[in-house]
Amino acid sequence: MAGIDIGIDLGTANVQMVVDDKGIVLNEPSVVAVDNRIDEVIAVGNDAYRMIGRTPKEIEAIRPMMNGVISDYDNAEKMLRGFISIIGEKKGMGKIVMPRIMVSVPSKINDIEKKAVEDATRQAGAREVLLIEEPIAAAIGAGIDITKPGGHLVVDIGGGTTDVAVISLGGTVLSKSIKIAGNKFDEDIRRYIKRNYNVMIGERTAERIKKDIGCAYSRQEERFVKITGRDLASGLPKAITVSSIEIMDAMSISVGQICNLVISALQDTPPELASDIADTGIVLTGGGALLYGMDKKISEITGLVVRLADDPISCVVRGTAIALSSVEILEMAGTV
Incomplete structure (x- = not known):
């Protein structure tokens, strides 16, 4: 065709x-x-x-x-x-x-x-x-009319990078990017399990942990997941149970760096557009935005309303x- x-x-x-x-x-x-x-x-x-x-x-x-x-x-x-x-x-x-x-x-x-x-x-x-x-692309997919003269702040958390952009009149006024996103969360989890349990897990297991119990903000009820990896001492399979609090701690530095990127973008935003963003809030897109509590964490840090886009994975x-x-x-x- x-x-x-x-x-x-x-x-x-x-x-x-x-x-x-x-x-x-x-x-x-x-x-x-x-x-x-x-x-x-x-x-x-x-x-x-x-x-x-x-x-x-x-x-x-x-x-x-x-x-x-x-x-x-x-x-x-x-x-x-x-x-x-x-x-x-x-x-x-x-x-x-x-x-x-x-x-x-x-x-x-x-x-x-x-x-x-x-x-x-x-x-x-x-x-x-x-x-x-x-x-x-994420802003357009999230339903934002980017052609109008009003400021919008979009935070797109993908697999390899997090992009933060202030958009107005169809273009990017300001953008910042960091090579920390979903894959880095997986890496953080693997390192935590290795350091604290002396167990090696694969990237697919780390991703499952992230999706099942991962969080950027404390859950109302602690959650647990049982996983199996390779014991680095014996070389044999070993089953362990990890908690959502542990995984939140494992990812805390990476989540904090994303929050700092958003703060940096807001600090560099022209005053008139900053005023618009204070009214319209922040829009989160990308698969990494689905990490439990990411919207709450960014809202707590910035003091702004943070909205998770409809179906954030497909916005782009x-x-x-x-x-x-x-x-x-x-x-x-x-x-x-």
């Missing part, structure tokens, strides 16, 4: 795609599995994710995205090509030929990193590639779809 538009949220943890009027057609982990004996992709997305930590030495499950940018160009291109093929097959669109693609990128991406995204997307089959900053990709239908307006604002 030729002549279609595809919006892509090319995330560190997940890739989401939206196609014209079909809505979100793909949401799968940013993972590609490669058979190194023949240098061939054998799986992408969910199928490849299930292989992490479980492959023989000849097969490698790779995350080609790191901190919101491409870290492995060749495998990023193969992953994108695989995903485009998947949505063609699963959605009954047949072979997708030379689509126009808009890709979201972190606000502080440099020219070399931008070119890597553009080139990989073209090599995956795009006839035209447009880039949009993640906070802009939904924003790319809307932006594709208004490219001319956004180009005039210098947004794409």
